[in-house]
Amino acid sequence: MATVDVDLPHVKDDDPHHHGPAKGLGRWLFTTNHKDIGSMYLIFSLCMFMIGGIMALIIRAELFQPGLQLVEPNFFNQMTTMHGLIMVFGAVMPAFVGLANWMIPMQIGAPDMALPRMNNWSFWILPFAFLILLSSLFMPGGAPNFGWTFYAPLSTTYAPESVTFFIFGVHIMGASSIMGAINIIATILNMRAPGMTLMKMPMFTWTWLITAFLLIAVMPVLAGVVTMMLMDIHFGTSFFNAAGGGDPVLFQHVFWFFGHPEVYIMILPAFGIISEIIPTFARKRLFGYSSMVYAVASIALLSFVVWAHHMFTVGMPLVGEVFFMFATMLIAVPTGVKVFNWVATMFRGSMTFETPMLFALAFVVLFTIGGFSGLMLAIAPADFQYHDTYFVVAHFHYVLVPGAIFSIMAAAYYWLPKWTGHQLNETMGKLHFWLSFVGVNITFFPMHFVGLAGMPRRIPDYALQFADFNSMASVGAFIFGFSQLVFIYNIIQNVRVGEKATAQVWEGAHGLEWTVPSPAPYHTFSTPPKVD
Amino acid sequence: MQEQVKTKRLVVRLATAAVLMFGFGFALVPLYEVFCDITGLNGKNFNEGPAAISSIDRSRTVKVQFVTVNPADMPWEFRPNERTMRVFPGEDKVTAFYAKNPTPEWMVAQAVPSVTPSEAAPYLHKVNCFCFDRQPLEAGADTEMPLVFVVDPELPKHISTITLSYALYDLTDNQKVTQSSHNNDKGRASL
Numbered sequence A: 001m002a003t004v005d006v007d008l009p010h011v012k013d014d015d016p017h018h019h020g021p022a023k024g025l026g027r028w029l030f031t032t033n034h035k036d037i038g039s040m041y042l043i044f045s046l047c048m049f050m051i052g053g054i055m056a057l058i059i060r061a062e063l064f065q066p067g068l069q070l071v072e073p074n075f076f077n078q079m080t081t082m083h084g085l086i087m088v089f090g091a092v093m094p095a096f097v098g099l100a101n102w103m104i105p106m107q108i109g110a111p112d113m114a115l116p117r118m119n120n121w122s123f124w125i126l127p128f129a130f131l132i133l134l135s136s137l138f139m140p141g142g143a144p145n146f147g148w149t150f151y152a153p154l155s156t157t158y159a160p161e162s163v164t165f166f167i168f169g170v171h172i173m174g175a176s177s178i179m180g181a182i183n184i185i186a187t188i189l190n191m192r193a194p195g196m197t198l199m200k201m202p203m204f205t206w207t208w209l210i211t212a213f214l215l216i217a218v219m220p221v222l223a224g225v226v227t228m229m230l231m232d233i234h235f236g237t238s239f240f241n242a243a244g245g246g247d248p249v250l251f252q253h254v255f256w257f258f259g260h261p262e263v264y265i266m267i268l269p270a271f272g273i274i275s276e277i278i279p280t281f282a283r284k285r286l287f288g289y290s291s292m293v294y295a296v297a298s299i300a301l302l303s304f305v306v307w308a309h310h311m312f313t314v315g316m317p318l319v320g321e322v323f324f325m326f327a328t329m330l331i332a333v334p335t336g337v338k339v340f341n342w343v344a345t346m347f348r349g350s351m352t353f354e355t356p357m358l359f360a361l362a363f364v365v366l367f368t369i370g371g372f373s374g375l376m377l378a379i380a381p382a383d384f385q386y387h388d389t390y391f392v393v394a395h396f397h398y399v400l401v402p403g404a405i406f407s408i409m410a411a412a413y414y415w416l417p418k419w420t421g422h423q424l425n426e427t428m429g430k431l432h433f434w435l436s437f438v439g440v441n442i443t444f445f446p447m448h449f450v451g452l453a454g455m456p457r458r459i460p461d462y463a464l465q466f467a468d469f470n471s472m473a474s475v476g477a478f479i480f481g482f483s484q485l486v487f488i489y490n491i492i493q494n495v496r497v498g499e500k501a502t503a504q505v506w507e508g509a510h511g512l513e514w515t516v517p518s519p520a521p522y523h524t525f526s527t528p529p530k531v532d
Numbered sequence B: 001m002q003e004q005v006k007t008k009r010l011v012v013r014l015a016t017a018a019v020l021m022f023g024f025g026f027a028l029v030p031l032y033e034v035f036c037d038i039t040g041l042n043g044k045n046f047n048e049g050p051a052a053i054s055s056i057d058r059s060r061t062v063k064v065q066f067v068t069v070n071p072a073d074m075p076w077e078f079r080p081n082e083r084t085m086r087v088f089p090g091e092d093k094v095t096a097f098y099a100k101n102p103t104p105e106w107m108v109a110q111a112v113p114s115v116t117p118s119e120a121a122p123y124l125h126k127v128n129c130f131c132f133d134r135q136p137l138e139a140g141a142d143t144e145m146p147l148v149f150v151v152d153p154e155l156p157k158h159i160s161t162i163t164l165s166y167a168l169y170d171l172t173d174n175q176k177v178t179q180s181s182h183n184n185d186k187g188r189a190s191l
Helices: A025-030 A034-063 A073-108 A116-124 A126-138 A163-190 A203-234 A248-265 A268-282 A289-305 A307-314 A318-330 A332-346 A355-378 A380-386 A390-420 A426-452 A464-496 B002-039 B118-123 B182-186
Strands: B062-069 B077-080 B084-087 B093-100 B107-116 B124-129 B135-137 B142-151 B161-170
Touching (some): A034 A073, A034 A126, A034 A464, A116 A126, A126 A163, A248 A307, A268 A332, A318 A380, A355 A380, A355 A390, A380 A426, A390 A426, A426 A464
Antiparallel strands (some): B062 B084
């Protein structure tokens, strides 16, 4: 169950092994402490979010008016590509891994991750992956410009020289994700406190367990597909080269076999976070805990058989279109179960609206909008009209920005008092929320309309009729972008000052992480707690 | 310690799973080819060589269209002698494509065919096709490249038009490399 009764562990500091953190830079370089590594992941992700965000603002600034004003089309393409890659692999995924590092051991009553040294490695190779990727911006020919989906042969035959750096960057970040996933599974399966059975685990831990299996299943396929690209570019093979007997459509199949589970990797932990926050502020237990677990598991399984809905227009046989259409629509069922359960949890609860809850509520509403536009895209005959338009851009930004990103912000506000020991500044938190909420909707809602009217994605210039909605979207993007400075201010202020937080922090919070003092001591649960 | 042995075993299993999935990514390549052969997903599963068809279905005709495509960096002239033909299913037909190498260098090209709709592909028998072999041409030389084909009388009734498209690729540079590529394992079979 989501709620657990606990014998409070006595946090003892007299044991010589229970030393505090080391001093200086060495603490961060050599740390094997899950809290240090979690913090580094989260800070890294925030930096990447800012870099990717600046790229998004360059894109929106160029699209503010029709015509070419600020950047060259080739640089524009580099921006769309790098924005996508950085947000997916640099911002969202590391943020979830960071949250997992911080919270999973504390939620299951483990002293640390199962493989602390590998944990250090999986973090520290990540900055190098992104240095390699970002350095391509300064290379002759520029950064990758073929879109974050890097379809061959555009990304092989016609790519800039820097594509090789992109490939190695993807290899490294893939290795980091796989190591992180192995670590999380080993921690959850082997290190739970006595009495913490699988079906008593908090939802965040559950969703991460399933996500980690998805990562192990598909990140190697991504590594495989970029390796094939590498071989096509440098070793004369013809995986994707029709002249040598290969098939460009094969690339799309292999890529989306990775790519579709990848989108669930970016949303399942978000489901877990929301399932933690809503019960806390509704002061009720999560409605339908076991159906939530089964829903997440079935979404994960279904994600392996829907990949070709990204490529309805490649010329599939009718049977294929119909199969992938219905399989995709089937995913709406477990997703609907989850949305229903969240609403049912709130029904007749004593709700209060602190910042984490506001982000969680916005998540439920806006993610559902993104889910519905996904359902529209799943209709194969209609998809021929929507394909590669701004409607697709609107759809996946609705599930990723007010979906994944809002859940990460909700999680940051929810657990920040536990990390820093200081109560939140609610006024600033609410300011951040409302600016983000309004900004996100002004940015992405008009994209539905220009998309339906036929504006293609990934273009630096557009027809006059799209001008009004595009300038609206650009204004929204700048509101959303700059409101993140409030977020950074909140975090820094919370680390430095603030009212002392209690161990409980939130009145309605349940779970092991709320039994340890705030800020959480450097070592927690060295003696396993007893869960009844 | 019991706990550590358990963790080690689990980690080995998970790492093995990751390595296997890396292999699976590559296994998708041949799997995709087999899958395409069976389903005609990419419009390439036509029959090659002599066709065992005796009867000619004179009750209907099928329009066969020929399309040629030159990728951006291919300087050859390449076109069908006839753009469309009307054929009775079961009837042997001969046509030819014209190719010219206008460059001052010797070149080798390979034509890669594709059939639309892909549902029709298994019913198109190519008795002989220039796409079975590479086409070398001296500088400035031109040639007529023959195609002999039969449309199977079993062709579903609702298909009245078949489009056969050829993309002509320049293989001069990577001829040595591609000789060992998997495409040549079956000789020219999959083309």
